[in-house]
Amino acid sequence: MVLVGFPILSIIAGILGYFFFRNLFVSPIFVFLSALVATFTVFNDSFLLWVFVYTCLAFLSGLGIKIFKENKGPI
Template sequence: MKYIYDGFFNSMLVVLVTLPVITLIISAILSLFIKKRIFILSFIFIVYIILTFTIFNSSFLVWVPVYIIIAYIGTLFGDSIRFFKNK
């Protein structure tokens, strides 16, 4: 069975496209329900640390801060949706 992260192309596709989009969507959805950004960012950080040591290798740690920044942008997007919805 071929996993999604086998091979250079598939792993780079996952790291550069799939995971950032998933991170952005999940953080935006979570920010609609959880008002504290620190909890959302901590959750995303913990998930990616676990993924680093279970699925990926230690070089994936370079991408974790990038995904945290993307999650922060997602929380800002979710907060703006909540702000305009309540306006």
């Protein structure tokens, strides 16, 4: 889950977050907060490193969609 499932969910959240909110920072903040809560409720403290990785993945996927959309034009 940590190496495949959660990164895919973070990337999808970044893409959908940009499409719904037209803002790069909404979905990474959501991913950060939800993973941070999961760190202290479900997982242990070593999961904290992955919180930052998933946040970066969500931001980079939203940024990639934004750049792609600007170069291609309206969808």
